[in-house]
Amino acid sequence: MSELPTAYEPQSVEEKWYQAWLDQKCFHADENSSKEGYSIVIPPPNVTGILHLGHVLNNTIQDTLARRARRQGKEVLWLPGTDHAGIATQTKVEKKVREEEGKSRRELGREEFLKRVWDWKDKHGNIIINQLKRLGCSCDWDRERFTMDGDYSEWVAKVFTELFEKGFIYRGKRMVNWCPKSLTALSDEEVIPKASRSKLYFMKYELVGEPGRYLEISTTRPETLMGDIAVAVHPDDERFKDLIGKKVRRPFPERAIEIIADEHVDMEFGTGALKITPAHDKADFEIGQRHNLEVIDVLHADGTVNCPEVPELDGLDRFQARRLAAAKLEEMGLLIKVEEHENNVGYSERADVPIEPRISMQWFLRYPAVDEATAAVASGDIQIRPERWAKTYAHWMENIQDWCISRQLWWGHQIPVWYRKEKAFELKEAESLDVKDLASKDIYVGTEPPEDAENWIRDEDVMDTWFSSWLWPFATMSEREQEKFYPTADLVTGPDIIFFWVARMIMAGYSFKQELPFKNVYFTSLIRDGKGRKMSKSLGNSPDPIEIMNTYGADGLRFALMRIAPVDSDIRFLEEKDKKDPNKKVYPQVEEGRNFANKLYNACRFRQMQGGGALQEIGNLETLPVYHLDILHKLDALSLNLDKAYASYRFNDLTSLLYEFFWSEYCDKFIEAVKLDFRSGDEEKIQRTLAVMDTVMSRYLGYLHPLMPHITEELSSQLGYLANGAFLMEQRDQSEAVLNGLSEEQIEQAGGIAEAVYRSASRLRNLKAEYHLAASKDVEFILKPAEAWVSDQLDALSVLVGAKSIRIESDYAAQKGTPAAVAEIGEIYMPLEGLVDIDTEKERLGKEIAKIEKEIAKSQGKLGNANFVDRAPEAVVKAEKETLENWQSKYAQIRDMLSALDG
């Protein structure tokens, strides 16, 4: 008896091996290695980040790819790191400082505040990195990078300078997406449209000089009417034709504004008349430009009203002001009605408040290398998977808009532009600024501050975080490292950042390295909860992966996610209440992973209990029993199928193949079929079987290692499959098939017999179960064999079935009422002490025969169809004929049995 516990306990094992790998520097990549290079850069999580299931899926895939590449003998660099995440981090630290010190960031000052952010980063910035380690990620932690490291920052400034000098970067006063909470501009990608239930206000403006005549206007934003400078109608709109050029009276502050005609106006919408507020609406701004209209800004940066002429609204929040403005209109008798209205409102991705279109001075980038980047994906130089995302990519690239790269934040890469002190005020307000202005010598752009820095003032803005992230595949590497590891092989990330990050990296790769940044992009699935909802903090439906790993093990979680990771479409991550303890939650999919680890552990425990030392040669393949040959053949097939699954990035296939082979083929069939060997006392038999088991297990553990690294390392070590001090994770997969010396025919024949025995065993168990004898070992079967080889397989068959014996008796005359069945090995009888009632038995066989008759009819129907026989492929017809023959022979056998019952 073994004293090992009967259940696998992952926690201590996982910790032990991870530490051992770290101690032995197993994850370290050598840029001077002569091996072929393979690299992945991690999508850097936010430094404020906490591990969620999306990260787990994402990084499990990366780890699997990295470990697989190592097993193929490649020099692997998986480069980890974190992103400084401008808005998220600044907001977090700002909040903390306010809570702990009661100070705003402005009270603290830029320099002092940034110090606090760095302090925070040093103390708390490692959480997610440590969580990734818990998952087993084999990143080269010596190379951990941060997007605000010194070297990295140099790259960012260099790239900015280069793009400015080439004319790709310019500054201008534009309508941008403004976040009134974070007080910064945002890129278009950072604005999330949300379907909202708004109100559409219908109001009327009186025509100047025509008392009592009104123009009706509809708007969702009455709080901006103080900024109205015109009312627009469609030039073709018959209703308003005579009004064009006339003026209406804006109620407050009172002012006559012109009625203009513009094609943009939708005649169908609302009243067909659109109030024009160039300062607070993108479309209005453009109309204003076309008609040369004055821009009146009536909002502060934080979204409060800036309009001293209307004191009751001045200073109010925009939403409060909206209600009050409507009330004021009503009071004046100018509000006609209010309708419910569904529309999309743009929200700030980070701060989750409606963004405000706002005119401000910002830096913009006209994207470089757009054509190359578009072509790279179209031509297949970069392969995107699932393929359909390539269309999304192409569509965005074709409609690409300039990128607003400046942010009014402190935490980030400061814009490397300086203004000469005496001209600074003037330059800061200049309508436009670009490469041409360098000639004036009044501005300076460069990676280092100007030499006489005291005479210059630096631009205060920082850059969008993604302006540093897009350099990640090479800015993280030294030149020597780039030679070995750039371009990277695979990028694994979520499709939600295809524009934020992936597309931009491709353009950066072509612009600054003259080469693509990666060859394959794999977009992971979105993980939803059991109800199909997106996982989010606010819903609280996102389970903590660390807790799950503590219960089920990291390997169990990894396996579960890989098994349900589909090729396309989303993943539902199930969560159920524990039946015993309703306060506890269980995760059925992860249980499957945990159970699989346990199965693995127990199979190895079984192996260990049979004794015997290190891995030995199998010896003469020719003399191996069919079960041994069969499992070795399936092992060879597994290896090939795994290659295919990896090649097509079908991780769910990969996982199913491994699961199926081990559980159904190795455990359920092979181990059971050879169990008798260990009880035989025949040392030669035992050693032969052990050699096969060890060959299968040692290879299999290697195949499984990329998915479940900890348990496979542990079991390989326990079973003595590794030389002293060696790690499974550093072993190469053996590429040669085990059954190399055997002919196809020999292999097929052995496999055929083994399978026939397995299927027959199933038929017999079936028969036992029908009489509720599932556990009884006392059953003795009598067999009329169909084939000569059957006699050699009776012992194995007995174990598989759970029978006392199976006796061959070719001329057996069954007593009436003896339960019987037909299997590939022949006719089987199960004599019972108390015979079964003849009618019952006839009925049972009758049911079976009815089933067979149906099959025969179906098959004959097909073969009787001339069209089928003539037009279907020969192989299909032949297979159909064989099927029919099989059924017919079974039919004959059962008929005989039935007539014996009658006779």
Place this chain on the structure above:
RNA sequence: GCAGGGAUAGCUCAGUUGGUAGAGCAACUGGUUUACACCCAGUUGGUCGGGGGUUCGAGUCCCUCUCCCUGCACCA
């Protein structure tokens, strides 16, 4: 409005050039045979979202409709 994806057993999902509908979980029956109850054996359960078409044959190809999801656009 445009584009893409999805609908298969009670649940979560496979189903790769058209050729006998599968797995895991759940349910039910039986089982502690010396690896494993995180287990073993067996059973039940599906007109593959609706309709039409192509074909000897359709879950698979084509058309159409319904519902769900995701981008993009509009968003007064």
